[in-house]
Amino acid sequence: MSNQEMVHLRILRQDAEGAPRRWERFKVPYQPYMNVLSCLMEIQKNPVDADGRKVAPVAWDSACLEEVCGSCTMIINGQVRQGCSAMVDQLAQPIELRPMSKFPVIRDLRVDRSRIFADFRRVRAWVDIDGTYDVGPGPRYSAEVAEVRYALSRCMACGCCLEVCPNYGPQSPFIGPAAINQARLFNLHPSGGMHAGERLDVLMEEGGLADCGNAQNCVQACPHKIPLTTSLAEMMRAATRRALFER
Amino acid sequence: MAPSRASDRPRFLVVGGGLAGLMTVIKIAEAGHDVDVFSLVPCRRSHSVCAQGGINGAVNTKGEGDSPELHFMDTIKGGDFLADQPPVRSMCQAAPGLIYLLDRMGVPFTRTREGLIDFRRFGGTLHHRTAFAGATTGQQILYALDEQVRRLEAQGRVRRFENHEMVSLVRDETGRCRGIVVVDLRTMEVQAHAGACVALATGGLGLIFGKSTNSSINTGSAASIAYQQGARYANGEFIQVHPTSIPGSDKLRLMSESLRGEGGRIWVPKDRNDRRRGEDIPEGERYYFLEEKYPVYGNLVPRDIASREIFDVVVNQGMGVGGERFVYLDLTHLPPERHRKLQGVLEMYEKYIGEDPRKVPMKVFPAVHYSMGGLWVDYDQQTNIPGLFAVGECDFAFHGANRLGANSLLSCLYSGTVAGPAMIREAAGVSSAVSSALLEAECRRVEAELEWIRRLDGPENPYRLWTEMGEMMTENATVVRDNRKLQATDERLVEMMERLRRCAVLDTGRVCNHPLMFIRQLWNMLVLARVIVRGALLRDESRGAHYKPEFPQRDDARFLQHTVAEYAGGSLLSGEGAPRISYAPVDTSLIKPVLRDYSRAPEYAPPTASI
Numbered sequence: 001m002s003n004q005e006m007v008h009l010r011i012l013r014q015d016a017e018g019a020p021r022r023w024e025r026f027k028v029p030y031q032p033y034m035n036v037l038s039c040l041m042e043i044q045k046n047p048v049d050a051d052g053r054k055v056a057p058v059a060w061d062s063a064c065l066e067e068v069c070g071s072c073t074m075i076i077n078g079q080v081r082q083g084c085s086a087m088v089d090q091l092a093q094p095i096e097l098r099p100m101s102k103f104p105v106i107r108d109l110r111v112d113r114s115r116i117f118a119d120f121r122r123v124r125a126w127v128d129i130d131g132t133y134d135v136g137p138g139p140r141y142s143a144e145v146a147e148v149r150y151a152l153s154r155c156m157a158c159g160c161c162l163e164v165c166p167n168y169g170p171q172s173p174f175i176g177p178a179a180i181n182q183a184r185l186f187n188l189h190p191s192g193g194m195h196a197g198e199r200l201d202v203l204m205e206e207g208g209l210a211d212c213g214n215a216q217n218c219v220q221a222c223p224h225k226i227p228l229t230t231s232l233a234e235m236m237r238a239a240t241r242r243a244l245f246e247r
Numbered sequence: 248m249a250p251s252r253a254s255d256r257p258r259f260l261v262v263g264g265g266l267a268g269l270m271t272v273i274k275i276a277e278a279g280h281d282v283d284v285f286s287l288v289p290c291r292r293s294h295s296v297c298a299q300g301g302i303n304g305a306v307n308t309k310g311e312g313d314s315p316e317l318h319f320m321d322t323i324k325g326g327d328f329l330a331d332q333p334p335v336r337s338m339c340q341a342a343p344g345l346i347y348l349l350d351r352m353g354v355p356f357t358r359t360r361e362g363l364i365d366f367r368r369f370g371g372t373l374h375h376r377t378a379f380a381g382a383t384t385g386q387q388i389l390y391a392l393d394e395q396v397r398r399l400e401a402q403g404r405v406r407r408f409e410n411h412e413m414v415s416l417v418r419d420e421t422g423r424c425r426g427i428v429v430v431d432l433r434t435m436e437v438q439a440h441a442g443a444c445v446a447l448a449t450g451g452l453g454l455i456f457g458k459s460t461n462s463s464i465n466t467g468s469a470a471s472i473a474y475q476q477g478a479r480y481a482n483g484e485f486i487q488v489h490p491t492s493i494p495g496s497d498k499l500r501l502m503s504e505s506l507r508g509e510g511g512r513i514w515v516p517k518d519r520n521d522r523r524r525g526e527d528i529p530e531g532e533r534y535y536f537l538e539e540k541y542p543v544y545g546n547l548v549p550r551d552i553a554s555r556e557i558f559d560v561v562v563n564q565g566m567g568v569g570g571e572r573f574v575y576l577d578l579t580h581l582p583p584e585r586h587r588k589l590q591g592v593l594e595m596y597e598k599y600i601g602e603d604p605r606k607v608p609m610k611v612f613p614a615v616h617y618s619m620g621g622l623w624v625d626y627d628q629q630t631n632i633p634g635l636f637a638v639g640e641c642d643f644a645f646h647g648a649n650r651l652g653a654n655s656l657l658s659c660l661y662s663g664t665v666a667g668p669a670m671i672r673e674a675a676g677v678s679s680a681v682s683s684a685l686l687e688a689e690c691r692r693v694e695a696e697l698e699w700i701r702r703l704d705g706p707e708n709p710y711r712l713w714t715e716m717g718e719m720m721t722e723n724a725t726v727v728r729d730n731r732k733l734q735a736t737d738e739r740l741v742e743m744m745e746r747l748r749r750c751a752v753l754d755t756g757r758v759c760n761h762p763l764m765f766i767r768q769l770w771n772m773l774v775l776a777r778v779i780v781r782g783a784l785l786r787d788e789s790r791g792a793h794y795k796p797e798f799p800q801r802d803d804a805r806f807l808q809h810t811v812a813e814y815a816g817g818s819l820l821s822g823e824g825a826p827r828i829s830y831a832p833v834d835t836s837l838i839k840p841v842l843r844d845y846s847r848a849p850e851y852a853p854p855t856a857s858i
């Protein structure tokens with residue numbers, strides 16, 4: 001084991017919500033194609049810190065392991081991103097892992113992001129279908145619109161954009177770019193668009209579009225390159241039109 | 248320790264928030280009933296999010312004369328005649344309507360110039376029958392269903408219990424399922440929930456094989472729990488190995504069949520000592536072994552066949568790329584618009600391998616992917632336990648001995664549309680009152696078990712034990728099977744059950760204690776692994792994904808039957824855990840089993856069978 005190449009990590013730990021935080025250092029054996037989550041899996045197999053002291057395995061969230069479910073967001077060497085797509089070969093060591101700062105920490109790297117889903121609900125991010133019974137084909141729409149919608153719909157609610165947004169946080173009512181992007185996604189659907197006004201009204205309330213300072217951090221942080229600033233601008237325009245002419 | 252939740256109004260419980268679970272929830276809530284949905288992770292992060300390639304339905308918008316009947320015939324043949332046929336026919340008939348429904352819900356399906364849903368080719372058929380949303384179809388469908396459930400939640404019909412793990416069923420003195428016990432994975436609180444009927448929609452079991460294409464939560468644990476509490480488990484030995492994946496230290500990432508559906512080609516260098524880079528090897532020096540052996544289906548033969556051929560070329564003939572286990576999956580000849588349709592998958596390859604698959608051929612190899620076997624269900628998706636239903640990948644219906652690509656998302660949705668109404672009918676016949684003593688007793692049993700685990704302080708590490716089990720299962724219970732090795736594997740699984748009882752719990756934390764739950768899950772995996780291995784050992788024939796060189800033919804006289812496993816008793820606390828295996832007839836009333844031949848086109852092939 002001694003002459004095997006090791007990966008060095010520094011992890012910010014917290015045993016429970018509100019508990020004190022501490023840094024711990026780890027060394028795990030290097031393997032080809034290793035990502036940050038496989039380092040954490042190695043710690044589970046041998047839960048001792050770099051000084052050989054027994055510690056509890058680190059807690060983190062994961063599911064898909066291929067950057068499509070949004071579970072494993074954390075701050076890696078100062079940058080918010082997914083642990084499953086952060087390849088060890090491309091990271092400076094010691095690799096520093098911290099939980100996201102805009103959401104309550106539950107334990108170690110696990111945070112409670114349920115607010116994201118609550119905000120999706122607030123903007124009515126769904127199509128109001130009459131029912132699931134068979135009524136024949138859906139509305140026809142162009143390949144171009146489908147392509148735009150597809151790009152917006154790849155949002156995996158990971159929270160990277162919210163972590164970097166200066167106006168989003170536990171003390172702020174701002175709904176954030178991800179939910180605003182959802183409003184646009186559904187407004188662009190032929191039947192979803194029939195209720196566009198309801199979504200815009202939510203975005204015109206407190207904590208809505210007006211709270212965006214146009215800092216553009218969000219679009220740069222998004223791992224799926226979702227055109228968030230375009231979504232913000234489009235919704236801003238639509239909301240202005242509604243305020244001026246439709247109400 | 249929490250007060251048990253017994254309620255006066257009947258509630259329906261759905262365990263699992265992937266495609267199958269959410270469809271079941273929607274059907275029940277839409278009919279005006281109350282539903283609780285439980286999931287290990289937020290529903291939107293369930294494993295269904297990984298599905299890339301698409302969903303099948305014979306919508307026939309390509310002038311190929313496709314029909315649900317042909318879809319049915321392809322599916323039955325793809326499954327080597329081991330599926331009960333009537334539900335498969337109903338599923339194929341429902342498929343076009345389900346795709347339309349998804350479109351109405353807002354799934355951004357890729358469309359044609361005329362604004363219609365586009366369809367691509369997939370394995371085991373010569374028709375364009377697969378609807379898709381780029382190369383992340385499962386993600387898009389899961390989101391659409393999750394959004395509909397959120398709409399119903401806003402109406403007060405649905406409650407979500409995300410980050411909750413089902414750990415036990417509650418059965419009353421008549422054997423009926425009356426609820427479940429769950430652990431809140433954050434607070435570790437044990438709770439009982441009473442339900443008029445319960446559906447399990449808990450997905451696949453890839454983790455039994457260690458590294459697979461599955462998500463890190465796919466342990467098969469919930470299905471194993473139901474089996475240990477009396478549910479029958481059928482056709483467990485039928486495990487799908489997908490021909491094309493890429494290596495990783497945490498999982499094997501799938502390179503979807505859609506890559507071949509859009510024209511990707513599989514090959515190896517003709518000269519096994521050729522060490523040139525793939526892109527430098529001229530056309531004439533490449534061996535396109537699938538196209539040569541199967542001129543009609545080519546790279547789109549069913550998965551079991553493709554994986555076996557790759558195994559043969561790489562292991563038996565030693566012709567793997569660079570002397571390793573890899574073959575090339577080549578997309579470099581495709582035009583940019585094809586590449587764009589595959590964007591999500593190509594990005595994944597770039598990210599994890601660091602090469603651009605538009606410019607250099609990808610290096611891939613087979614990986615465990617899907618379980619055809621699962622909980623036995625009747626045509627209403629009800630298990631042999633009254634009041635307990637199963638849907639989606641964790642049921643055994645629809646796919647027989649081998650699943651065709653893009654048929655799983657379909658079977659998940661379809662089984663949900665069957666189970667929802669059937670659960671409502673079933674509940675109408677029984678009183679909704681559940682004794683709180685019954686719920687308390689099951690809670691206490693679970694708590695005692697967790698206390699026992701909390702005290703474990705032995706030399707074994709559960710995560711290492713899991714890695715060992717996974718490697719052994721992958722080595723001995725996948726593409727090629729051998730009776731002596733299967734027997735030895737089963738014996739080692741029994742030893743591992745004992746070793747698990749001598750492990751350390753590792754974590755004394757009171758919140759988010761993963762090791763505590765993982766030790767139970769590992770027990771459940773070992774129990775199911777024995778079902779897989781014993782089923783394989785006893786099935787002395789070759790059919791679909793199950794292949795024994797010693798018995799290379801399908802043997803309908805002896806084995807045109809479902810394998811049915813029943814639990815013979817035992818538990819983590821007491822050890823043991825053996826399956827008792829018997830056989831049940833297959834309903835082949837609609838299509839007579841014939842030789843499964845992919846070297847020729849079927850009579851019903853479309854006039855132009857092109858990619």
Ligand SMILES: Cc1cc2nc3c(=O)[nH]c(=O)nc-3n(C[C@H](O)[C@H](O)[C@H](O)COP(=O)(O)OP(=O)(O)OC[C@H]3O[C@@H](n4cnc5c(N)ncnc54)[C@H](O)[C@@H]3O)c2cc1C
Nearest residue numbers: 263264265266267287295300301413450639640653655656
């Ligand atoms: C990489 C990949 C690509 C695929 N591509 C395709 C494709 O293109 N087309 C296709 O048809 N099929 C595809 N498949 C197969 C398909 O994705 C799955 O079979 C399908 O999504 C399974 O859905 P499900 O609803 O049954 O289960 P899942 O989506 O796995 O959901 C299971 C749910 O159960 C919950 N759960 C599990 N255990 C418990 C418990 N104990 N307590 C509480 N909750 C629990 C989980 O949290 C989750 O919500 C693919 C599979 C993989 C791995």
Ligand code: SF4
Nearest residue numbers: 165212213215216218
């Ligand atoms: S553009 Fe608006 S939403 Fe995006 S980071 Fe800036 S303030 Fe936040």
Ligand code: SF4
Nearest residue numbers: 155156158159161222
């Ligand atoms: S918009 Fe991008 S960064 Fe924001 S939650 Fe969605 S996927 Fe994550």
Ligand code: FES
Nearest residue numbers: 063065067070084
């Ligand atoms: S585990 Fe799904 S995004 Fe990382």
